[in-house]
Amino acid sequence: MKPLVAAIASAVLLTGCVGSGVVPTPREGARAGVNAPPAIARAGISPARAAQAPVDPGFHRPPPGLEDRLFQLWRTFPGKTGVAVQRIDGEWALAQRGDDLFPQQSVSKLWVALAALDAIDQGRLSFDRSVRIGPDDLTLFYQPLAARVRAEGSVTMTVRELIETAITRSDNTANDKLLWTIGGPDTVRSFIRKNDLGAIRFGPGERLLQSGTAGLSWRQAYSVGRAFEQARAALPQSTRAEAMERYLADPVDGASPAAIAAALTRLARGELLSAESTSYLLDVMSRTRSGPQRLKAGLPPGWKFGHKTGTGQNFQGMTAGYNDIGIATAPDGTRYAIVVLLGNTTASVPERMSLMQAVSGAVAEFHGR
Numbered sequence: 001m002k003p004l005v006a007a008i009a010s011a012v013l014l015t016g017c018v019g020s021g022v023v024p025t026p027r028e029g030a031r032a033g034v035n036a037p038p039a040i041a042r043a044g045i046s047p048a049r050a051a052q053a054p055v056d057p058g059f060h061r062p063p064p065g066l067e068d069r070l071f072q073l074w075r076t077f078p079g080k081t082g083v084a085v086q087r088i089d090g091e092w093a094l095a096q097r098g099d100d101l102f103p104q105q106s107v108s109k110l111w112v113a114l115a116a117l118d119a120i121d122q123g124r125l126s127f128d129r130s131v132r133i134g135p136d137d138l139t140l141f142y143q144p145l146a147a148r149v150r151a152e153g154s155v156t157m158t159v160r161e162l163i164e165t166a167i168t169r170s171d172n173t174a175n176d177k178l179l180w181t182i183g184g185p186d187t188v189r190s191f192i193r194k195n196d197l198g199a200i201r202f203g204p205g206e207r208l209l210q211s212g213t214a215g216l217s218w219r220q221a222y223s224v225g226r227a228f229e230q231a232r233a234a235l236p237q238s239t240r241a242e243a244m245e246r247y248l249a250d251p252v253d254g255a256s257p258a259a260i261a262a263a264l265t266r267l268a269r270g271e272l273l274s275a276e277s278t279s280y281l282l283d284v285m286s287r288t289r290s291g292p293q294r295l296k297a298g299l300p301p302g303w304k305f306g307h308k309t310g311t312g313q314n315f316q317g318m319t320a321g322y323n324d325i326g327i328a329t330a331p332d333g334t335r336y337a338i339v340v341l342l343g344n345t346t347a348s349v350p351e352r353m354s355l356m357q358a359v360s361g362a363v364a365e366f367h368g369r
Contacts, residue, residue, distance in 0.1 A: 056368070058334075059090045063369035067094055069362045077355050079318075079345030084257035085363055088268045088327065088335035093261060101199060101254030102341035103321035105310035106290075108253050109166050109175045110325075111202055113284070114267070115191040116163060116182050117277040125182060127160040133177050138223035139206045143173040146223070163284065167308060170290045172206045179205060195272055197263045203253035212252070213313055213320065215243030244315050248344055251321075257339045260325050264337035268327050282306050285326065294324035295338055298357030299364050302331040317346050324356055330367050338363060 057063075066085075074083050074096040082102050086093035119125035134154040138146050145165065148155050157165070157174070159181065166175035179185065188202045203209040211218040214232045222228035232240070263272075270278045285306030296305045307326025312319055322342040329335050340356045347355075 063366040066366040080343035082257035082341040084261035084339040086261040086337040098258035102343040103251040105312045105321040107310035115188045139172040145173045198259040199256040215239040261337040294356040295360040298360035304329040
């Protein structure tokens with residue numbers, strides 16, 4: 001963190017973030033005051049009167065200095081970096097490379113959960129539906145469920161348990177099984193289009209995404225042990241390099257920082273799901289175990305954070321996707337969507353985490369100014 005801070009302190013401050021934001025129309029049936037800033041909501045002022053009510057200075061525009069701080073953090077970090085911050089209970093957003101597409105990796109698990117909860121809201125699915133997971137459902141990389149499946153032959157979980165495991169533990173097999181339970185990638189893409197979430201893509205599922213990124217054709221045998229890593233290591237370096245370059249140039253699971261921040265904002269405002277499903281998902285995100293030293297670690301005591309991380313494959317010292325996105329809540333109830341996506345970087349893991357902590361820390365530092 002010290003080299004990064006030193007570089008920022010010595011740099012000449014330049015403006016570079018793009019500010020924008022219009023509070024969208026609330027989801028039909030939303031409670032009065034749900035989209036109002038905290039002071040208004042707590043006072044019980046109706047949305048019709050919110051425009052005349054006094055609001056804090058940060059409601060309409062970002063606090064002075066935050067834009068420059070985010071720019072300096074962004075410009076001094078090596079690799080393709082995207083940053084977006086949006087005040088959920090307000091009218092502004094800031095971004096660097098906000099419209100570029102970045103690999104999401106496990107960040108995309110959030111869209112699967114949203115599509116599943118939408119199906120529950122529509123009565124097409126239930127939390128209590130039982131789903132069997134067998135050896136043919138196993139994926140690769142981080143999948144704690146795999147040990148249970150191999151030990152027991154198969155495991156039965158409810159949709160609720162799949163959502164919890166996919167988000168809080170980022171279990172690839174839980175997420176992939178949930179994905180196919182709701183109808184596959186097209187169902188998630190349909191949810192994204194229906195809600196006009198913008199520049200957010202959804203890939204073909206964990207197995208095809210990861211094998212394609214590596215330059216392999218998927219075989220179910222790759223789900224056992226380290227078979228995938230061994231097959232990947234046996235490929236010519238040129239094959240791996242070409243596959244990685246294709247993926248980074250046009251990520252099949254790509255999303256822009258600004259679109260993700262806007263989607264998080266709409267989720268928190270209750271515009272994407274029912275009130276019950278919104279509350280449930282935000283609670284699940286608050287219990288995410290992955291990435292404790294990413295964005296979350298930059299927030300001071302008293303702040304709350306619900307998030308989803310994503311981490312891609314490494315190749316020749318570079319990681320294709322090292323991400324964290326989430327909703328930060330200040331002690332006074334003000335909420336911010338924070339997104340940091342590292343499309344490709346050779347920076348060390350501690351340096352990546354320091355950048356993310358600096359971004360979330362800046363949001364907290366400038367809050368209320």
